[in-house]
Amino acid sequence: MDLIPLPHRTERAEGFLELGDGFGIEAGPGTEDTARWLRATLGAATGLSLPPRKGDGHDVLHLSVRPGLDAEAYRLVVAPHGVHIQGGSPAGVFWGAQTMRQLLGPDAFRRAPLPGRTWRLPLTEIRDSPRFGWRGLMLDVARHFMPKDGVLRYLDLMAAHKLNVFHFHLTDDQGWRVEIKKYPRLTEVGSWRARTKTGHRASPLWEEKPHGGYYTRDDIREIVAYAAERHITVVPEIDVPGHSQAAIAAYPELGNTDVIDTNSLSVWDTWGINPNVLAPTDNTLRFYEGVFEEVLELFPSEFVHIGGDECPKDQWRRSETAQARIRELGLADEDELQSWFVGHFDAWLSARGRRLIGWDEILEGGLAKGAAVSSWRGYAGGIAAARAGHDVVMCPEQQVYLDHRQAPGPDEPVPIGWVRTLEDVYRFEPVPPELTPEEARHVLGTQANLWTEVMEDHARVDYQAFPRLAAFAEVAWSALPAPAERDFTGFEHRMTAHYRRLDALGVDYRPPSGPLPWQRRPGVLGRPIDGPPPSR
Numbered sequence: 001m002d003l004i005p006l007p008h009r010t011e012r013a014e015g016f017l018e019l020g021d022g023f024g025i026e027a028g029p030g031t032e033d034t035a036r037w038l039r040a041t042l043g044a045a046t047g048l049s050l051p052p053r054k055g056d057g058h059d060v061l062h063l064s065v066r067p068g069l070d071a072e073a074y075r076l077v078v079a080p081h082g083v084h085i086q087g088g089s090p091a092g093v094f095w096g097a098q099t100m101r102q103l104l105g106p107d108a109f110r111r112a113p114l115p116g117r118t119w120r121l122p123l124t125e126i127r128d129s130p131r132f133g134w135r136g137l138m139l140d141v142a143r144h145f146m147p148k149d150g151v152l153r154y155l156d157l158m159a160a161h162k163l164n165v166f167h168f169h170l171t172d173d174q175g176w177r178v179e180i181k182k183y184p185r186l187t188e189v190g191s192w193r194a195r196t197k198t199g200h201r202a203s204p205l206w207e208e209k210p211h212g213g214y215y216t217r218d219d220i221r222e223i224v225a226y227a228a229e230r231h232i233t234v235v236p237e238i239d240v241p242g243h244s245q246a247a248i249a250a251y252p253e254l255g256n257t258d259v260i261d262t263n264s265l266s267v268w269d270t271w272g273i274n275p276n277v278l279a280p281t282d283n284t285l286r287f288y289e290g291v292f293e294e295v296l297e298l299f300p301s302e303f304v305h306i307g308g309d310e311c312p313k314d315q316w317r318r319s320e321t322a323q324a325r326i327r328e329l330g331l332a333d334e335d336e337l338q339s340w341f342v343g344h345f346d347a348w349l350s351a352r353g354r355r356l357i358g359w360d361e362i363l364e365g366g367l368a369k370g371a372a373v374s375s376w377r378g379y380a381g382g383i384a385a386a387r388a389g390h391d392v393v394m395c396p397e398q399q400v401y402l403d404h405r406q407a408p409g410p411d412e413p414v415p416i417g418w419v420r421t422l423e424d425v426y427r428f429e430p431v432p433p434e435l436t437p438e439e440a441r442h443v444l445g446t447q448a449n450l451w452t453e454v455m456e457d458h459a460r461v462d463y464q465a466f467p468r469l470a471a472f473a474e475v476a477w478s479a480l481p482a483p484a485e486r487d488f489t490g491f492e493h494r495m496t497a498h499y500r501r502l503d504a505l506g507v508d509y510r511p512p513s514g515p516l517p518w519q520r521r522p523g524v525l526g527r528p529i530d531g532p533p534p535s536r
Contacts, residue, residue: 134445339365
């Protein structure tokens with residue numbers, strides 16, 4: 001049946017259930033959203049109206065919540081008389097509906113029915129549940145803006161792969177992408193740049209036109225609601241104290257004004273680690289408290305990501321204001337100053353019932369008890385955090401940074417980083433073997449990251465994400481054996497059908513044979529790293 005991600009248990013029987021015009025849906029309490037999704041999505045693809053039905057008659061899809069199951073678990077039974085999807089929660093029912101869609105074949109992923117197409121389901125029983133509760137995708141919309149419709153499309157692609165956390169990277173040196181009423185210049189000034197580096201920062205090429213965009217507050221509300229209907233949590237990221245030049249360009253007083261002329265700064269037009277960071281002042285703290293107040297209003301997620309990575313300390317070393325703050329607080333150095341900065345917002349978020357999460361640099365100088373860590377610089381940060389009792393999301397760059405190239409050779413477009421093939425991602429193991437069972441319980445799950453410096457549009461994002469995101473989704477959902485024992489040949493066989501699903505969805509994935517001519521970027525400089533990546 002070529003399902004991705006691979007279900008926990010499948011029992012196939014002989015025969016099929018034919019779906020006719022009278023096939024309807026009985027939606028039990030808590031399943032109404034899934035019924036609406038089925039009518040809108042499968043109804044469009046199949047031409048079936050899927051009307052509401054009652055009772056135990058034939059040709060009915062019965063949706064129900066069964067409390068005895070784990071929250072995201074489901075049981076899908078296709079019998080000769082009808083279909084039953086039971087979930088431990090509404091989310092479980094929805095994941096079962098996603099599996100049913102795959103069982104109908106690739107044409108069930110289209111937006112209109114093909115002439116003469118008939119619909120049938122194989123008689124089967126599937127019992128399934130996820131390995132991890134955090135199955136994430138991080139999308140960077142700061143380096144290259146993705147319009148709202150593109151974000152909604154990616155939420156649909158996530159749902160089709162049973163991914164349930166959308167990490168929304170909204171701010172960086174190259175752009176501020178969320179409307180903040182209290183500080184309108186963040187979008188008036190900070191949401192666009194005059195030009196953009198083409199390729200790696202060492203490239204001589206530029207796109208000599210303005211680039212920008214942002215999401216209004218209502219856009220954000222729509223995105224969050226659209227995600228919630230698909231049982232996806234949106235975790236916003238507002239990056240501090242580094243990666244902040246777009247904010248400083250809009251409000252120069254946020255920068256280290258006693259070191260540089262912050263009034264001369266504009267939104268950054270190239271890539272890399274930027275020396276211009278926030279000043280550790282009370283004014284900066286109050287400003288970002290105002291930002292986070294509006295962020296909390298828009299995003300109901302338990303976690304709020306504050307970045308915390310790649311914060312150069314040179315300006316703080318040269319700033320008398322920063323040095324006075326270090327002396328005032330009795331801190332040892334600039335690393336502890338950053339820890340104090342992060343700790344302030346950890347306490348601020350905790351007081352409002354939220355939890356801080358940040359990149360693994362936030363471990364440096366100590367971390368508050370409730371904070372969680374996104375482990376990106378290999379596994380070490382995640383191991384240290386889990387051993388210290390902190391929750392962890394594993395996203396090591398050498399394994400699941402999907403901006404890294406997919407193959408060696410000159411045809412890969414703008415090659416960045418190590419080669420990470422489909423098989424490499426399939427053999428990724430999120431839980432380090434060094435952790436004890438007690439420590440491993442702090443691994444909330446795993447996440448793939450898409451940094452968009454060299455992804456200027458949705459086609460480039462698609463190319464970098466797929467098909468590797470399908471392999472990652474199986475790693476995050478399925479109870480796979482140890483990496484060396486995983487059946488990659490079987491996964492490749494199931495991908496044959498999955499490529500046809502991606503075709504129906506209009507995904508510009510990298511073909512197994514290599515990039516198509518129009519997917520290449522000849523002459524655009526990348527930054528490939530030769531040899532195998534570090535193992536830990």
